[in-house]
Amino acid sequence: MARSIPVIMDAGALSDAVRRQSAPATGEDSAEAAVPVWVFVADTPISEADIAREMQFHRADDPHRAREDAARALVVRELLRREIARQGLADSVSAETGESAEEAAIRVLLEQDAPVPDPDEAACRRYYEQNQERLHHPDRVQLRHILLAAPPADIAGRDRAREKGERLIAELRQQPHLFTDFALRYSECPSREQGGELGWIERGDTTPEFERQVFMLKPGLAGLTVESRWGHHVVQIDSVERGEALSFDEARPRIAAYLEAQVRQNAIHQYLQLLAERYGVRGLEPAPQN
Helix, strand or coil, X not given: CCCCCCCCCCCCCCCHHHHHHHCCCCCCHHHHHCCCEEEEECCEEEEHHHHHHHHHHXXXXXXXXXXXXXXXXXXXXXXXXXXXXXXXXXXXXXXXXXXXXXXXXXXXXXXXXXXXXXXXXXXXXXXXXXXXXXXXXXXXXXEEEEEEECCCCCHHHHHHHHHHHHHHHHHHHHCHHHXXXXXXXXXXXXXXXXXXXXXXXXXXXXXXXXXXXXXXXXXXXXXXXXXXXXXXXXXXXXXXXXXXXXXXXXXXXXXXXXXXXXXXHHHHHHHHHHHHHHHCEEXXXXXXXX
């Protein structure tokens, strides 16, 4: 039967275990201050206090998932540390610019023990033929907008901006020629001086939440406001251009990078499995949930 591993957390704190570990323990209190350990790499324990500290880097809605991810990250770190020590790489590797000594040793270890071959022509062409609909030049849209600004935390202000935007949309449906005038009168974006013109935009030119919505719109006046971190926007799509398909030569660098990343991920996964068998890992099985 799998052992149930509790997640020891309280509101806003790393864990009760961390606090007890940092507090001095004397006499009979030392047994209560002991931090539980269920995860080991060979004879090295990874305590619940270590895992609780690591959990801040592995946010998840489910605390059990966050704990599992944190424990796995610490196990991987210890496996790599042991193999680096076994091979004597720590003192023989030169760090590159912006790289710590540990990062340099890990890079060299993986380069020599989990090498990744360059994708060949046949693999790249096969991927191209199977995914041509996904390989195209960027889509772009030409648009105008009227920004009715409101900070994200101002709920009432954002409601007012939305309502005002809906009134403007209703008027523009009847009198579309007033868009430039409305932009000059109401917009709080510098583009107001150009009648709200943003020109042609591609993905990445503006904020992501704005782009997610405008790239779904058809030419014409949007029937609802588009909400972003800046407020609510009245949007007029003047033109849409779908990116042309990439030729194989144009797509090949992108395909090669993608395939190389996939192969590297698989190679590292297999290498870590080998290290886990070499040194022995205990306690990583997921804790059963109630």
